[in-house]
Amino acid sequence: MALSTTKRSLCKKCSKTLSIFICPGCQSDLCTEHANEHREELARQLEKVVLDHDQLTQLIVDQKSEPHHHPLMKQINEWETQSTAKIHQVAEDARTLLLDGLNTHTNNISEALKRITQELTKARTDSNFIETELVEWTKKLNDCKKNLQESSTIGVHQDDKTTSFISKIFVSVTANDVFDRLIGEIQIEEMGHVIVQRASPYSHTAVLGKFEYTTGEHRFRFKVEQYHENKWIFFGILSKNVTLQACPHTTSSSYGWVARGNEVVLNGSCQPGYNGYKNEMKVNDTVSLCVNCAEQNISLVNERTQCKYEIPVDLSKCPFPWQLYLGLFYLGDRVRILP
Numbered sequence: 373m374a375l376s377t378t379k380r381s382l383c384k385k386c387s388k389t390l391s392i393f394i395c396p397g398c399q400s401d402l403c404t405e406h407a408n409e410h411r412e413e414l415a416r417q418l419e420k421v422v423l424d425h426d427q428l429t430q431l432i433v434d435q436k437s438e439p440h441h442h443p444l445m446k447q448i449n450e451w452e453t454q455s456t457a458k459i460h461q462v463a464e465d466a467r468t469l470l471l472d473g474l475n476t477h478t479n480n481i482s483e484a485l486k487r488i489t490q491e492l493t494k495a496r497t498d499s500n501f502i503e504t505e506l507v508e509w510t511k512k513l514n515d516c517k518k519n520l521q522e523s524s525t526i527g528v529h530q531d532d533k534t535t536s537f538i539s540k541i542f543v544s545v546t547a548n549d550v551f552d553r554l555i556g557e558i559q560i561e562e563m564g565h566v567i568v569q570r571a572s573p574y575s576h577t578a579v580l581g582k583f584e585y586t587t588g589e590h591r592f593r594f595k596v597e598q599y600h601e602n603k604w605i606f607f608g609i610l611s612k613n614v615t616l617q618a619c620p621h622t623t624s625s626s627y628g629w630v631a632r633g634n635e636v637v638l639n640g641s642c643q644p645g646y647n648g649y650k651n652e653m654k655v656n657d658t659v660s661l662c663v664n665c666a667e668q669n670i671s672l673v674n675e676r677t678q679c680k681y682e683i684p685v686d687l688s689k690c691p692f693p694w695q696l697y698l699g700l701f702y703l704g705d706r707v708r709i710l711p
Contacts, residue, residue: 380392380401381401382401383401383402383403383406384400384401384402384406385400385402385403385406385409385410386403386405386406389403389404389405390403391403392404392407393407395407395410397414459538462540462541463541465587465666466528466541466542466543468587469543469587469588470526470528470543472587472588473526473543473588474526476548476583477519477520477526477548478520480548481516481519481520484512484516485513485516488509488512488513488516491509492509526543527543528541528542528543529541529542529543530542542588542589542666543588543589548711549581549582549583549592549696549709550563550564550565550581550582550709551564551565551566551567551579551580551581551582551696551698551709552564552579552580552581552582553579553580553616554567554577554578554579554580555577555578555579555616555617555618556571556575556576556577556578556618557569557570557571557575557577558570558571558577558578558579558700560579562708564582564709565708565709565711566597566706566707566708566709567579567698567700567706567707568598568700568704568705568706569700569701569702569703569704569705569706570703571703572703573702573703574600574701574702574703575618575701576618576619576699576701577618577699577700577701578606578616578617578618578619578620578697578698578699578700579697579698579699580610580616580695580696580697581695581696581697583695583696584612584693584694584695585663585665585692585693585694585695586665586692586693586694587665587666588665588666589662589663589664589665589666589667590662590663590664590665591660591661591662591663592660592661592662592663592696592709593658593659593660593661593675593709593710594607594658594659594660594661594698594707594708594709594710595656595657595658595707595708595710596631596653596654596655596656596657596658596659596706596707597655597656597706597707597708598655598704598705598706599631599653599654599655599705600701600702600703600704600705602632602702603631603632603651603653604630604631604632604700604701604702604705605630605631605632605653605698605699605700605701605705605707606620606621606628606629606630606631606637606697606698606699606700607628607629607631607659607661607672607698608620608626608627608628608629608637608661608670608697608698609626609627609628609663609670609685609690609694609695609696609697610623610625610626610690610694610695610697611625611690611691611692611693611694611695612693612694612695613625613691614626618699619699620637620640620697620698620699621635621637621640621641621642621699622640623640624639624640624689625639625640625689625690625691626639626640626690626697627639627670627683627685627690628670628672628683628697629649629651629672629681630642630651631651631653632651633651634649634650634651635649635651636649636681636683638683639686639689639690646683647681647682647683648681649681650679652674652677652679653674654676657674657675657676658674658675658676658710659672659673659674659675660672660673660675661696663694663696665692665694668684668685668687669682669683669684669685670682670683670685671683
C-alpha cells in the first residue's frame with residue numbers, strides 16, 4: 373500500500389474514517405483497519421491461486437505418467453470395444469449362414485447320389501444296362517463330386533464399395549430351390565425345375581418354391597422359355613404365413629415384379645414404374661432374383677439388359693419365412709429355375 377499525498381477521502385469499506393492508503397490494484401481508498409483486512413483477503417486469494425497452480429501441476433504430472441487414463445483415450449477404447457463386438461457378430465452371422473448353406477448343399481448332393489445308388493443297385497440286380505447308361509452314371513457321379521468340392525452355389529464376399537476402411541463380409545447362397553406347391557392350372561415338370569401354364573386360353577396360376585428363407589442372401593436364376601406376346605409373368609416372394617393364391621398382384625404379403633407393362637407388386641398392390649422399373653423381358657431371357665433377408669429387400673436383374681431393380685420388403689406385411697412365388701397367366705408360358 374502507498375501513503376496518499378493527495379486530498380484524503382473516506383474509506384470505501386466503512387465510509388466513516390478517512391483513508392490513508394490507496395490500493396494500487398483496485399484503486400480503493402482504505403483506512404488502516406480495512407487496509408489490513410484487504411491485505412488479508414488478498415493473501416487468501418493468493419493461497420487459492422497457489423493451490424490451483426499446485427493442482428494443475430499435479431494433473432500434468434499425472435497425465436505424463438499415466439496418459440492412457442485421459443478421457444479421450446477412454447473414448448477410443450470404448451469405440452474399439454464396440455467395433456470389435458460388431459465385427460464378431462457379423463463374422464458369427466456369416467459363419468452360421470455358411471454352415472447352413474454347406475449343410476443344404478451337402479444334403480442336395482446326398483439326395484442326388486441316393487437316386488444314382490438306386491439306379492446302380494437296380495442295374496446290378498437286373499443285370500440289364502448298356503454302355504450309354506454307364507457313361508451317364510459316370511457323368512452324374514463326376515458332377516456330384518465336382519459340386520461337393522467346389523460348392524459353387526456358396527460364396528464368401530467382401531463389399532468393396534464400402535467407404536469404411538473395414539469392408540463388410542457376407543455369405544451369398546445360390547439356392548437350389550425347386551417349384552413345389554401350386555394353385556390353378558399350372559404344371560410342375562422335370563422334378564420341380566419347370567413350370568408350365570396349362571389353362572386355356574388364359575388364367576391366373578401360381579407356384580411356391582419348396583424352401584423357406586429367414587436369414588442371409590439367396591440368389592435364384594430363371595429362364596423364360598415360353599412367353600406369350602401379351603406378356604404376363606410374375607417373379608417375387610410370399611410370406612409362408614399367407615395362404616397361396618393364384619393372383620400375386622392382389623395377394624397380401626406378395627412382393628415382386630410383373631413381366632407386363634411396368635408393374636411392381638408391393639404387399640399385393642400394383643405400383644407401376646416403382647423405383648424406375650421398366651419391363652424389357654423377351655423369350656429366352658434369364659433373370660436373377662436376389663432375396664436378401666438380412667437387408668429386407670429383393671432385387672431383380674435381367675441378365676441380357678443388365679437392368680437391376682430393387683424393392684424393400686415390409687416385415688410387418690410380409691413376415692419371415694419367405695418363399696419363392698411365381699405366377700403365370702397365358703397358355704403355354706414356361707419358366708425354368710436354373711441350378
